[in-house]
Amino acid sequence: AxxxxxxxxxxSVFKGAPVELKCNYSYSGSPELFxxxxxxxxxxxxxxxxxxxxxxxxxxxxxxxGETSFHLKKPFAQEExxxxxxxxxxxxxxxxxxxxxxxxxxxxxx
Amino acid sequence: DAGVIQSPRHEVTExxxxxxxxxxxxxxxxxxxxxxxxxxxxxxxxxxxxNNVPIDDSGMPEDRFSAKMPNASFSTLKIQPSEPRDSAVxxxxxxxxxxxxxxxxxxxxxxxxxx
Numbered sequence: 404a405x406x407x408x409x410x411x412x413x414x415s416v417f418k419g420a421p422v423e424l425k426c427n428y429s430y431s432g433s434p435e436l437f438x439x440x441x442x443x444x445x446x447x448x449x450x451x452x453x454x455x456x457x458x459x460x461x462x463x464x465x466x467x468x469g470e471t472s473f474h475l476k477k478p479f480a481q482e483e484x485x486x487x488x489x490x491x492x493x494x495x496x497x498x499x500x501x502x503x504x505x506x507x508x509x510x511x512x513x
Numbered sequence: 514d515a516g517v518i519q520s521p522r523h524e525v526t527e528x529x530x531x532x533x534x535x536x537x538x539x540x541x542x543x544x545x546x547x548x549x550x551x552x553x554x555x556x557x558x559x560x561x562x563x564n565n566v567p568i569d570d571s572g573m574p575e576d577r578f579s580a581k582m583p584n585a586s587f588s589t590l591k592i593q594p595s596e597p598r599d600s601a602v603x604x605x606x607x608x609x610x611x612x613x614x615x616x617x618x619x620x621x622x623x624x625x626x627x628x
Contacts, residue, residue, distance in 0.1 A: 437616075446516070447556075447604065447619040489556060500569060501617065503548075505555040 405430050409490055409504035416480050417512050424475040424507050426464075426490030434492035436473045437501070438464055441487040450475075450488070460484070485511045517620035519605050525626045531593040534623045537586055538607030546617060547580055547590050548604040556604070562588065595627045 406429040416422055428434065440450040451459045453466045453473060464475045473490060487508050493501040518537040526532055538545050546561040560570040565582045573580070577596070582588040592599055602624050606617040 439617075446621055447606075449616045452616075500558065500561065501546075502558070503556040 405434075405492070405502055407490055407492055407502050407504040409488075409507050411507045412505070413508045413510065415510040415512060418482055419479050422475075422477045422480045422484065422509065424488050424490075424509065426473045426475065426504060428471050428473065428490070428492045430471075430492055436464070436466060437491045437493065438462070438473075438475050439489045439491055439503070441489070442483075443486070447489070480509075480511045482511045482513060485509055517605055517607050517618055519603075519620035519623050521623060522621060523624045523626075525628065526595055527628050528596055529594045530627075531591065532595045532599075532625060532627075534590040534603050534605075534625070536588045536590070536605030536620060538588070538605070539618055540586065542607035542609050542618070543585070544608040544617075545582060545588050546606040546608070547588070548606065550602045550604060550622070551600075559590070592625075595625075597627045600625055600627050 408427045410425055436453040438450040439447055441447045451457060451462060451464060453464060462475055462477045464473055466473050475488060487506050489506045490504040491501045517539055520535045524532060543564050544561060547559040548556050549559055550556045557572055559572045560580045561568055562582045565585060577594060578592055580590045590603060602622045604622045605620045608617045
């Protein structure tokens with residue numbers, strides 16, 4: 404069965420410290436992977452996708468097929484990064500079914 | 514574009530009552546998704562449509578839940594009869610089906626409370 408695991412429900416780090424949000428997936432085939440973010444009182448929105456290989460708001464995520472991981476990283480956390488983060492793999496190609504992880508709440512302490 | 518529109522934003526009802534949630538996707542998007550978010554289970558996909566046709570409803574919890582998409586600009590999720598365990602935030606999302614552009618755009622959600 405297809406599965407995505409975010410082992411940390413809550414991650415709290417100090418401002419300026421590095422951040423790593425973990426995501427492991429179990430999927431057949433070659434899924435496309437996304438990170439979605441939900442800031443307080445805002446809509447859930449796409450943060451980044453692995454196929455774009457881009458950095459958004461200082462965040463990057465590297466797909467490690469050997470470890471089946473797609474961890475989200477940022478070298479220096481900022482207070483505005485506090486939010487709920489969801490790892491989400493989908494079947495490759497087209498806007499098909501996405502399975503969202505359980506989410507990790509990131510809290511940045513001043 | 515105002516993005517995905519959902520109504521109502523909040524709904525409080527009593528057990529046994531019928532509840533209808535509404536969604537207007539972004540114009541031109543041909544995929545529409547309904548999700549439910551709870552503290553215990555996180556964000557769950559209930560059903561999704563492509564070109565107004567239900568593609569996968571395996572996430573619909575039971576027969577009390579039904580969803581329709583009569584046209585490209587409107588969808589409903591109905592719960593009849595409602596139960597307290599249905600209390601959750603229900604999100605609608607839409608996406609364009611062009612290959613490699615799987616971004617889903619979410620609505621603000623409907624917070625449902627069943628007493």
